[in-house]
Amino acid sequence: MTLVAGSWLAQSGTVQTQGSTPAFMLGRLALVPDLSGALWLPDERTLVVADLHLEKGSAYAARGVFLPPYDSAATLAALAAAILRHAPARVIALGDSFHDIHAESRIAPGNLATLRQLQQGRDWLWITGNHDREIGPAMGGETVAGIEISGVALRHEPDRDEAGFEIAGHLHPAAKVRMRGRALRRRCFALSPRRCIMPAMGAYAGGLNLRDAAFRPLFLEGLSAHLLGDGRLFRIDERLLLAD
Numbered sequence: 051m052t053l054v055a056g057s058w059l060a061q062s063g064t065v066q067t068q069g070s071t072p073a074f075m076l077g078r079l080a081l082v083p084d085l086s087g088a089l090w091l092p093d094e095r096t097l098v099v100a101d102l103h104l105e106k107g108s109a110y111a112a113r114g115v116f117l118p119p120y121d122s123a124a125t126l127a128a129l130a131a132a133i134l135r136h137a138p139a140r141v142i143a144l145g146d147s148f149h150d151i152h153a154e155s156r157i158a159p160g161n162l163a164t165l166r167q168l169q170q171g172r173d174w175l176w177i178t179g180n181h182d183r184e185i186g187p188a189m190g191g192e193t194v195a196g197i198e199i200s201g202v203a204l205r206h207e208p209d210r211d212e213a214g215f216e217i218a219g220h221l222h223p224a225a226k227v228r229m230r231g232r233a234l235r236r237r238c239f240a241l242s243p244r245r246c247i248m249p250a251m252g253a254y255a256g257g258l259n260l261r262d263a264a265f266r267p268l269f270l271e272g273l274s275a276h277l278l279g280d281g282r283l284f285r286i287d288e289r290l291l292l293a294d
Contacts (some may be wrong), residue, residue, distance in 0.1 A: 076246060103254055153182070
């Protein structure tokens, strides 16, 4: 099996950015993947993230399922590192940024302070999701249902009837492949010439196998998976993807 680092399927080819990673062209919009699972939009100076699921650990603890209470800190650290790498003028979070509408009452003061510090000096948009249909003012930023940039719709849940271009989250894509005799399962970007479904950034968010039926109507024209590897991204042909 051949794994091609940084190789992107694109309708109109790839363009080289300042770094070594080529950009995926979604219509007129250039997208550069970050190993955190974020997308950098260089022409817009915008960083896009999906499915942070902040305070998922505390939500489970409230129901008597105790997980290590470090997920929000770990997720915010990954987000902070991506912001440091790219210095965006704007950050867009594609929904399910908080695991439920009560996350505001559970988030630790230190984590809230980190979040508010990350927002300083830049625009911050929360796109609402099915887990966080309401986001309180204490979380900072602006709340919107969706946004369009350069003809590309950004939303939480992918729309199977979208006739144009789309970036979405919600499904937490993950890919399973066999390499050197063993199975490997990683979060990934799922890409077609018209659609990008982003991996979840949340530490406890998990991932849904790309072979799941939920992806089928969204990628009738085929897809490629771009796995978050160790230090680089790997493009995996659809034919090599394994079911769980």
